[in-house]
Structure formats: C-alpha cells, structure tokens
Amino acid sequence: MKKLLKNQKLLLFSRSVFAFVFIFAGIEKIINPADFSISIQNYRLLPLYTVNFIAITLPWLELVSGILLLFGNYNKENTAILCSLLVIFTFLIIISMIRGLNIDCGCFGSTMSQKAGWGKIIENFFLLLLGLHVVVITEHQKDVAK
Amino acid sequence: MNKKLDIKIIAIIIAVSATLGVFHNALRVERVPLIYTPKPEVWESDSALFINDSTKNNRIPHSNSVTDTTPPSKNSTVKQEAVQTGPKTITLKQAYRLFKNRSAIFIDARDKWEFSDGHIKGALNIAQYSFDKNNTVLKKIGKNKTMVVYCSESDCDMSEKLAGQLFEIGYTRVYIFKEGYEGWVSSGFDVETGAIE
Numbered sequence: 001m002k003k004l005l006k007n008q009k010l011l012l013f014s015r016s017v018f019a020f021v022f023i024f025a026g027i028e029k030i031i032n033p034a035d036f037s038i039s040i041q042n043y044r045l046l047p048l049y050t051v052n053f054i055a056i057t058l059p060w061l062e063l064v065s066g067i068l069l070l071f072g073n074y075n076k077e078n079t080a081i082l083c084s085l086l087v088i089f090t091f092l093i094i095i096s097m098i099r100g101l102n103i104d105c106g107c108f109g110s111t112m113s114q115k116a117g118w119g120k121i122i123e124n125f126f127l128l129l130l131g132l133h134v135v136v137i138t139e140h141q142k143d144v145a146k
Numbered sequence: 147m148n149k150k151l152d153i154k155i156i157a158i159i160i161a162v163s164a165t166l167g168v169f170h171n172a173l174r175v176e177r178v179p180l181i182y183t184p185k186p187e188v189w190e191s192d193s194a195l196f197i198n199d200s201t202k203n204n205r206i207p208h209s210n211s212v213t214d215t216t217p218p219s220k221n222s223t224v225k226q227e228a229v230q231t232g233p234k235t236i237t238l239k240q241a242y243r244l245f246k247n248r249s250a251i252f253i254d255a256r257d258k259w260e261f262s263d264g265h266i267k268g269a270l271n272i273a274q275y276s277f278d279k280n281n282t283v284l285k286k287i288g289k290n291k292t293m294v295v296y297c298s299e300s301d302c303d304m305s306e307k308l309a310g311q312l313f314e315i316g317y318t319r320v321y322i323f324k325e326g327y328e329g330w331v332s333s334g335f336d337v338e339t340g341a342i343e
Contacts, residue, residue, distance in 0.1 A: 033178045037178060037182065049181050052178050053180055056170075056171045060163040061160060064159060064166065065163070074152070074159070077155045077156050081159060100298075
C-alpha cells in the first residue's frame with residue numbers, strides 16, 4: 001500500500017485531478033460571480049456585505065492555486081490552501097443540512113447545480129483524500145531526498 | 147528538515163488571487179458591486195392584486211381548472227391590469243384572500259419530499275432547485291394566470307428565485323409569498339399532504 005501511494009504516476013494523477021477540479025470550479029464561478037454571490041447568501045452564515053467580495057475573489061484563489069499546483073509549484077502551500085477551502089466548504093454544507101436549508105451548494109457555479117447534501121460531503125471527502133495524498137507523499141519524498 | 151508551511155507564500159497567493167478577482171470584476175461589463183446591498187422588497191398593493199374584486203356586479207366566474215384562460219366577458223368592467231416589471235411580494239393576508247377567492251394558483255418551490263410532507267391546499271409543486279422551463283406542471287398553466295410562489299419560510303429564497311425564473315419566461319402575474327408554508331400553517335390555514343400525480 002505504501003509503495004502504491006508513493007508511486008510517481010499515482011501522485012501525479014492525484015495532484016492533477018485535485019488541481020483540475022479546483023481550476024474548473026474556479027472558472028465556472030468567475031464566469032458568473034453574481035450567481036455565486038447568491039449561493040453564498042443562501043448559506044445565511046456570512047454578513048451580507050461580505051458576500052460579493054468573497055464571490056469575486058474566492059474563485060480566483062481556487063484558479064490560481066489550482067494552476068500553480070498543476071504545474072508543481074509550491075505544492076505544499078497550494079494543497080494546504082485548497083484542502084482548507086474544501087474543509088470549510090464541507091463544514092458549511094453540514095451546517096446548512098443541520099439547519100434544514102434546501103440549497104444549491106454553489107460549488108461549480110450556476111451551470112452545474114448540486115444540492116448541498118450528503119452526496120457533496122462524500123465527494124469532498126474523496127477529494128480531500130487526494131489532497132492529503134499529495135501533501136503527505138510530497139513531504140515524505142522531500143525527507144527521503146535529504 | 148522544514149515541515150512548516152511557508153505562510154508568506156500562502157499570503158502572497160491569496161493576495162494575488164484577490165487582486166486578480168477585483169480587477170477582473172472591474173473590467174466586466176456586468177460587474178458585481180464589491181459591497182453587497184440588498185434590494186428592497188417591492189410589495190403589491192391590494193388594488194393591483196384584487197382588480198377583479200372591484201367589479202362585484204360583473205364578477206368573472208372563478209374556475210378551479212388551471213387551464214382556464216377564458217378572457218373576460220364583453221359585459222365585464224374589469225380594468226386593464228398594470229404591467230409588472232418583476233415579481234412582487236404579497237402579505238399573508240393577501241395570499242389568503244387569493245386562496246379563498248380561488249383566484250390564484252399556489253406554487254410550492256420546495257423539493258418533492260417537503261411538498262409531500264405538507265403544502266398549502268391545492269398547491270402545485272415546481273421545485274426551484276431543479277426548475278426547467280419545460281416543466282410539465284407549467285404546461286398546464288396559462289401565462290395570464292395569477293401565481294403565488296412560496297417555500298418554507300421568510301428565510302428561504304427559493305420562492306423569490308422561482309418567481310423570478312417564471313417571470314422571465316412570461317408569467318407576469320407571479321407573486322412571492324415570503325412567509326411561506328410555516329407562516330400559513332401557524333395561521334391555521336388549509337394544508338394537505340401527499341404528492342399530486
């Protein structure tokens with residue numbers, strides 16, 4: 001199992017998939033920030049005056065981090081950023097479920113509606129595993145190289 | 147071996163991303179205001195909502211059929227309806243009056259499971275979450291019918307979203323009932339359970 005996880009091709013696969021998901025998500029939300037702002041509002045957690053700023057800037061963070069990660073730059077930092085976002089998004093979905101909100105998660109903009117529910121949480125969990133694979137194995141390989 | 151994350155790099159990535167986002171938004175034709183300001187609710191007046199009630203001597207027969215698009219009779223003194231620029235909000239009292247007069251179709255914007263658990267009596271279900279302009283329920287509703295869209299309660303914005311979507315495809319007499327199902331139930335008004343086939 002350890003040997004499999006350290007496999008370079010698998011690592012590249014994990015890093016690429018992880019990066020591509022966020023690049024795609026970022027682009028979809030950059031195309032229509034107004035809709036993403038509405039999605040953020042639907043969670044009813046943040047002060048309303050902040051939702052537009054987040055809707056305008058967050059997708060660019062996903063895109064920039066995703067691209068840097070895809071090209072192998074600052075893997076640890078970018079994976080940390082994206083994993084943190086993933087944890088926050090999952091936490092928000094769980095809160096909305098507890099509150100009984102029936103809302104679109106807003107994860108991929110308005111073109112791909114996905115309900116904020118168990119399906120999304122499971123999806124995020126597997127994505128987080130990919131991210132952790134990248135950061136843990138990359139760190140291990142640096143240790144071994146030294 | 148340095149296992150710590152480089153916080154400086156993370157801060158730079160976040161700052162660059164935020165800057166790119168703000169600049170991109172500034173260059174957009176349909177730019178989004180940096181600080182969100184909510185649109186004020188636009189309430190419909192009784193006079194505009196209950197136009198037909200002003201013609202008591204020449205009352206148009208109410209129809210229970212949702213496909214009824216019969217125009218007013220020649221002897222009717224019904225005024226021309228004002229053109230709506232977008233869906234307006236109505237109060238619980240106005241919604242109930244429309245319900246009692248049977249002069250509106252109530253649309254439940256929640257998903258089918260919530261609808262089945264309980265909905266305003268006679269309401270139809272068009273889940274906002276999966277709205278499609280080719281919805282089979284809509285095909286049975288004439289575009290001149292008065293529609294009242296609701297969801298669970300005032301915090302729920304599905305009614306507003308669905309009303310906007312309906313308005314965009316030509317349902318100009320669509321209203322938003324913000325207090326929703328919770329407001330209706332707490333007032334003791336008629337509800338029913340189960341899905342409509």
